[in-house]
Structures are given as C-alpha cells and as structure tokens.
Amino acid sequence: MGVFDHAEFDNHESLHYFHDQTSGLRAIIAVHSTALGAAAGGTRRWVYNNDADALTDVLRLSRGMTYKNAVAGLRFGGGKAVILANPDTAKSPEQFRAYGRSVDSLGGRYVTAEDVGCSVDDMRIVHEETEFVSGLPQTGHDAGGDPSPWTALGCYQGIEAAVQARLGADSLRGIKVAVQGVGHVGLFLCRLLHEAGAELFVSDVNTDNLKMMTDEIPATVVAPTELLFSDVDVLAPCALGNILTSTTIPRLKATVVAGAANNQLSTPADGVRLAERDILYAPDYVINAGGIISVAAEYYDNGSEEDVRADVGRIKDRLKKIFGQAKETGRPTHELADELARSIVAAARP
Ligand code: NAD
Numbered sequence: 001m002g003v004f005d006h007a008e009f010d011n012h013e014s015l016h017y018f019h020d021q022t023s024g025l026r027a028i029i030a031v032h033s034t035a036l037g038a039a040a041g042g043t044r045r046w047v048y049n050n051d052a053d054a055l056t057d058v059l060r061l062s063r064g065m066t067y068k069n070a071v072a073g074l075r076f077g078g079g080k081a082v083i084l085a086n087p088d089t090a091k092s093p094e095q096f097r098a099y100g101r102s103v104d105s106l107g108g109r110y111v112t113a114e115d116v117g118c119s120v121d122d123m124r125i126v127h128e129e130t131e132f133v134s135g136l137p138q139t140g141h142d143a144g145g146d147p148s149p150w151t152a153l154g155c156y157q158g159i160e161a162a163v164q165a166r167l168g169a170d171s172l173r174g175i176k177v178a179v180q181g182v183g184h185v186g187l188f189l190c191r192l193l194h195e196a197g198a199e200l201f202v203s204d205v206n207t208d209n210l211k212m213m214t215d216e217i218p219a220t221v222v223a224p225t226e227l228l229f230s231d232v233d234v235l236a237p238c239a240l241g242n243i244l245t246s247t248t249i250p251r252l253k254a255t256v257v258a259g260a261a262n263n264q265l266s267t268p269a270d271g272v273r274l275a276e277r278d279i280l281y282a283p284d285y286v287i288n289a290g291g292i293i294s295v296a297a298e299y300y301d302n303g304s305e306e307d308v309r310a311d312v313g314r315i316k317d318r319l320k321k322i323f324g325q326a327k328e329t330g331r332p333t334h335e336l337a338d339e340l341a342r343s344i345v346a347a348a349r350p
Pocket of ligand 1: 114115116117147148149151180181182183184185186203204205206209224238239240241260261262288289291292
C-alpha cells in the first residue's frame with residue numbers, strides 16, 4: 001500500500017523518512033496538522049515487524065496528537081515520530097544525535113519529546129542537535145521535565161471521574177483497577193491509585209519493570225495475556241495501543257476503561273462496541289494529555305509546575321463533560337471527543 005491511499009493517511013500534511021548510515025538510524029516523522037501550531041508529539045523507539053507497521057503506527061499516533069493537543073487547548077498541532085529499532089542493537093547517543101539533526105532539518109514544523117522507548121536522557125542528547133525538543137530536565141519549580149508523572153496524574157483524575165460517572169463512587173477506595181504496563185506512566189499511576197486505596201492488578205512483559213513496581217507497591221500480578229480480562233472495575237491500559245478489538249471487548253469484565261496508552265481502540269467500531277456493552281471509555285487522547293500539557297508549558301516557557309498542575313486538573317472536567325453528553329445522547333464517548341477535536345482544528349484553519 002502507498003502513503004496517500006493508506007487507510008490511516010487522513011490528510012497528513014507531510015511525512016518524512018530519515019536514514020543515517022553511520023549510526024544506523026531509521027526514523028519516520030509524521031506531521032498531521034500545523035493548523036494550531038508546530039506539530040508536537042513524542043518519539044517512539046520500537047522494534048517493528050516491518051516498515052509498513054511503523055508507517056501505520058506513526059500515522060495513527062500523529063493524528064491522535066492533533067486531536068489531543070486541540071482538545072487540551074494547546075498551541076500545538078499534531079505530529080509524531082517513530083525510530084525503527086534494531087532488535088540486535090542497543091540505543092546509542094550517536095543515533096539520537098542523528099535523530100536530533102533529522103528533527104532540526106524540519107525547522108520547527110515538528111517538536112519532539114519522549115514516548116515509549118525514549119527517556120529524558122535521550123531527549124537531552126537530541127537537544128544537542130536541535131532546539132525543537134521538550135521534556136528536558138528542568139531546574140527549580142519551572143514547568144517541564146519528564147512528562148510521565150503528569151500523564152499519570154491526568155489519568156488518575158480521569159479514572160476518578162469515570163468511576164464517579166459509571167459506578168457512582170466518590171472515592172477509589174476498594175475499587176479494583178487492572179493496570180496494563182508499569183513503565184514510566186504505569187508506575188506513577190499505580191502509586192497514585194495505591195495511595196487512594198484502590199486494589200491493584202498489574203502485568204508487564206518486562207520483568208524488571210514489573211519487579212520494580214511490585215517491590216514498592218502491593219499488587220496482584222496477572223499474566224499479560226489475561227490482564228485485560230481481569231475481574232475488576234477499571235481497566236487502565238498503559239502499554240501499547242490496538243488492545244480494544246472485536247475479540248477482546250466481549251471478554252472484558254471491567255465497566256470502565258481509562259488509561260494512558262495511545263490508540264487503545266483498534267478501530268472506531270470498537271468504541272461503539274464498548275458503548276453497546278455499557279463500558280465507559282475515557283477517550284485516550286483526552287485522558288492522557290497531562291504529559292503534553294507539561295511539554296507545551298516547557299516549550300513555550302510559560303508557567304510553573306503549579307500552572308501545569310492546574311491545567312492537568314482540567315482534563316477531569318473535560319471528561320466529565322464528555323461522559324455527561326454520552327449519557328444524555330446515548331452516543332459513544334470516542335465519537336463525542338473526535339467531534340470536539342475536529343471542530344477546534346477546523347475553526348483554526350485559515
Ligand atoms: P514505557 O515504555 O515506559 O512503558 C510501557 C510499559 O508497557 C513497558 O514496561 C512495557 O514493557 C509494557 N508493555 C508493553 N507491552 C505490554 C503488554 N502486552 N502487556 C503488558 N505490558 C506491556 O511507556 P510510557 O511512557 O509509560 O507510555 C505508556 C503508554 O502511554 C504508551 O502507549 C504511550 O504512548 C502513552 N503515553 C505516554 C505518555 C508519557 O508521558 N510518557 C503520554 C501520553 C501517552
């Protein structure tokens with residue numbers, strides 16, 4: 001399949017392929033929309049089965065960033081990057097420098113930060129080559145740094161809103177939550193959920209991450225193949241996307257799905273399937289916007305940690321509104337969120 005007729009193309013403004021022979025870098029940067037500002041979205045470093053899978057991933061993630069940034073009220077358009085990792089080679093500073101030069105060559109049309117497979121240290125190396133990067137270590141009480149704790153905070157507050165809307169519970173005490181993936185965001189989320197008295201069920205395919213989490217926080221470990229189907233109140237996906245499908249949705253026991261992972265729905269029809277089963281779905285790009293809110297505050301140098309905290313707090317209000325509209329109209333939450341995002345982008349177009 002080509003690019004322009006790709007099922008996920010969705011009017012992307014531009015697509016950029018990069019290769020650096022010396023470091024072995026292979027990367028794709030997708031710019032979905034610059035209607036609201038520079039296309040911003042993190043860099044995912046992942047071992048893909050083939051180039052076609054990497055292309056599909058970056059296109060879906062980049063459109064999601066347009067929607068996420070629009071709904072969060074940020075001066076950012078949407079973009080995303082994937083680095084196609086080689087399973088036999090560890091990541092190297094040379095590769096991130098080459099990647100930084102790639103980002104720089106776009107002259108600010110795309111602004112990057114960390115996503116799955118990339119750390120604050122990696123972004124520090126990228127910063128040696130370009131100013132178009134955020135999520136760098138900050139000093140004092142300036143906004144910015146690792147976006148994951150902010151993503152986790154937004155998710156935690158979003159889970160509170162969803163549990164209130166679906167189960168009528170005013171607290172998470174005793175609420176059973178299954179967290180899929182205890183990496184950067186998942187670990188911070190588990191800490192918040194544990195402090196609130198939730199009962200945790202967790203899985204991760206990375207045994208080091210799982211051990212680090214369970215050494216600190218009491219939780220029942222579930223096999224990765226079974227976690228989605230745990231007998232819990234809330235499923236919080238915090239690993240990769242495409243997990244809510246025609247095969248998995250009929251087997252879910254949770255009545256709330258609310259977590260950080262991008263592109264949780266395999267297709268829009270899966271959002272309808274969730275609604276038909278009366279499972280309340282917190283649209284992923286609405287609930288997981290905490291990190292990009294922090295990234296934007298750092299990039300535009302406008303605000304303190306406290307400002308970011310207040311802004312992340314508004315995620316909960318947006319979700320409450322979407323849940324209320326869904327209840328009133330009987331429409332699935334993902335449709336209402338998509339409609340809102342598209343209307344904000346359309347209004348910004350000259
Ligand atoms: P991460 O790489 O730090 O953590 C992901 C974890 O999921 C890893 O520990 C990995 O081993 C685990 N995992 C992968 N496949 C799994 C499976 N099948 N079952 C169980 N565990 C599995 O990534 P992260 O930064 O924590 O991001 C998690 C998700 O949230 C991603 O989808 C990311 O795009 C999204 N997200 C992250 C941020 C952020 O601020 N980091 C912001 C918005 C959205």
